[in-house]
Amino acid sequence: MIHQYKLGGYNIVLDVCSGSIHVVDEVAFDIIAMFEENTREDIIKAMCDKYADREDISPADIEECYAQVESLKDSGKLFAPDTFEPMADKLKAKTAGVIKALCIHIAHTCNLNCSYCFASQGKYHGDRAMMSFEVGKRALDFLVENSGSRRNLEVDFFGGEPLMNFEVVKQMVEYARSIEKEKGKNFRFTLTTNGLLIDDDVIDFANKEMSNVVLSLDGRKEIHDRYRVDYAGNGSWERIVPKFRKLVEARGGKNYYMRGTFTHANPDFLKDIQQMLDLGFSELSMEPVVCAPGDKEELTQEDLPVVMEQYEKLAELMLDRDRQGKPFTFYHYMIDLTGGPCIYKRISGCGSGTEYMAVTPWGDLYPCHQFVGEDKFKLGDIWQGVTNTDIQQEFASCNVYARPDCHDCWAKLYCSGGCAANAYHSTGKVTGVYKYGCELFRKRMECAIMVAIARAFGDNK
Amino acid sequence: MEHIKTIETRNLCESAKNGGCGECQTSCQSACKTSCGIANQECENKNESK
Numbered sequence: 106m107i108h109q110y111k112l113g114g115y116n117i118v119l120d121v122c123s124g125s126i127h128v129v130d131e132v133a134f135d136i137i138a139m140f141e142e143n144t145r146e147d148i149i150k151a152m153c154d155k156y157a158d159r160e161d162i163s164p165a166d167i168e169e170c171y172a173q174v175e176s177l178k179d180s181g182k183l184f185a186p187d188t189f190e191p192m193a194d195k196l197k198a199k200t201a202g203v204i205k206a207l208c209i210h211i212a213h214t215c216n217l218n219c220s221y222c223f224a225s226q227g228k229y230h231g232d233r234a235m236m237s238f239e240v241g242k243r244a245l246d247f248l249v250e251n252s253g254s255r256r257n258l259e260v261d262f263f264g265g266e267p268l269m270n271f272e273v274v275k276q277m278v279e280y281a282r283s284i285e286k287e288k289g290k291n292f293r294f295t296l297t298t299n300g301l302l303i304d305d306d307v308i309d310f311a312n313k314e315m316s317n318v319v320l321s322l323d324g325r326k327e328i329h330d331r332y333r334v335d336y337a338g339n340g341s342w343e344r345i346v347p348k349f350r351k352l353v354e355a356r357g358g359k360n361y362y363m364r365g366t367f368t369h370a371n372p373d374f375l376k377d378i379q380q381m382l383d384l385g386f387s388e389l390s391m392e393p394v395v396c397a398p399g400d401k402e403e404l405t406q407e408d409l410p411v412v413m414e415q416y417e418k419l420a421e422l423m424l425d426r427d428r429q430g431k432p433f434t435f436y437h438y439m440i441d442l443t444g445g446p447c448i449y450k451r452i453s454g455c456g457s458g459t460e461y462m463a464v465t466p467w468g469d470l471y472p473c474h475q476f477v478g479e480d481k482f483k484l485g486d487i488w489q490g491v492t493n494t495d496i497q498q499e500f501a502s503c504n505v506y507a508r509p510d511c512h513d514c515w516a517k518l519y520c521s522g523g524c525a526a527n528a529y530h531s532t533g534k535v536t537g538v539y540k541y542g543c544e545l546f547r548k549r550m551e552c553a554i555m556v557a558i559a560r561a562f563g564d565n566k
Numbered sequence: 567m568e569h570i571k572t573i574e575t576r577n578l579c580e581s582a583k584n585g586g587c588g589e590c591q592t593s594c595q596s597a598c599k600t601s602c603g604i605a606n607q608e609c610e611n612k613n614e615s616k
Binding site for chain 2: 122123124125126127128129130132133166169170173174177181182185188189192196199203205206223255256257259263293297317319362364390392393395436437438439440441442443444445446447448449450451454455456460461473474475518519520521523524526527542546549550553557558561562
């Protein structure tokens with residue numbers, strides 16, 4: 106399977122199954138489009154007819170180009186067959202029974218009242234709750250006990266607002282550090298916060314212990330304050346931005362993301378990214394809202410062309426900023442072409458329900474944070490382990506080839522079938538697909554690959 | 567005349583032979599939390615020649 110597109114002045118051909126990426130001239134682009142369905146003679150004739158009035162393209166050029174396409178096919182870099190499907194289950198089974206990441210719901214409560222929150226203001230459709238240290242400690246032990254030979258273990262302090270239970274966060278990190286050496290593990294912590302409770306203590310702690318900090322900021326003040334308000338209805342932008350700047354400045358280059366959400370109110374989200382850049386932030390993530398169908402925040406079909414254009418302009422902005430010596434990172438445009446994920450990872454996806462689970466404040470296990478509060482998805486708890494094996498099996502068998510909608514999609518080995526939660530909320534099945542999200546994802550990949558090509562060619566200098 | 571420039575990429579077919587160590591980051595853990603994309607994940611298999 107191949108995918109051809111034109112962007113940023115490049116003619117781009119992706120060979121899906123080999124992972125190869127080719128930048129081609131217009132003749133090669135046309136030949137490749139015809140290659141599988143036509144004979145050599147028909148293709149040469151069609152090209153000679155098409156380019157008959159072009160002095161710079163001779164019939165000999167066309168024949169030479171055809172030979173180059175044929176050679177790439179022979180070397181397995183073009184039209185490579187999909188040989189992965191029969192091994193999909195086997196590849197995913199490689200990590201069966203091993204858990205390597207937990208999303209710790211340290212606080213099911215929040216000091217903001219954002220109407221678009223997928224977690225219903227941090228409560229996940231339940232009661233407010235805080236995780237105790239005893240539960241948190243047991244969650245860490247559960248992770249270590251079930252992590253097999255995995256060395257790198259990820260723990261994300263999530264909510265609600267995790268800093269509303271900061272003391273337990275600190276206690277859990279201290280405990281994890283006290284056992285990791287003897288257990289042969291390396292804990293990588295992430296803190297996701299709305300920023301209201303950031304102070305010097307938090308900054309010192311986060312910059313010492315957190316591998317990554319995710320800071321929620323939607324960009325422009327008027328956009329941010331539309332939804333990210335406190336219980337009195339006051340916007341939070343003025344209060345959090347100085348705190349975020351201080352934290353990032355003190356972070357000394359360690360990982361962080363400014364993480365925004367865009368909604369129907371701001372499909373022109375590039376202005377929000379520009380605002381983040383103007384504030385001095387360079388590690389950025391901007392996500393389409395996840396909400397119930399029909400919510401006023403939901404992105405519409407009318408928003409789609411706007412969003413698509415924004416993604417293209419974002420790619421142009423990244424290259425412009427490279428040229429100015431002021432590069433920035435956009436999470437969804439990060440793509441490591443030579444050192445990226447292996448085919449196992451590309452087939453198996455995020456690992457929700459198998460390698461990755463969410464833990465509620467009272468110790469229940471769910472396939473991921475987005476399923477918390479949906480009773481039928483409860484997997485078990487951190488004392489008994491996974492007891493709902495039927496649900497776990499549903500997630501274990503969830504690979505890109507288990508999703509019929511992904512079969513003919515060129516992006517399947519870049520997204521690995523997408524988010525199970527988005528699929529479930531959109532179609533009622535974890536093996537479904539959230540089609541609107543797919544359209545955005547494909548556009549992001551086209552843009553990310555174009556940026557990578559421009560950088561590989563030095564066209565960003 | 568060169569009509570095609572191939573960008574260096576990881577060979578996915580080769581990675582089927584010895585990939586799957588599982589040490590890489592969980593896909594949505596780092597920044598988004600609301601979607602799945604694996605393209606931006608870094609391989610952490612230190613023993614494999616890619």
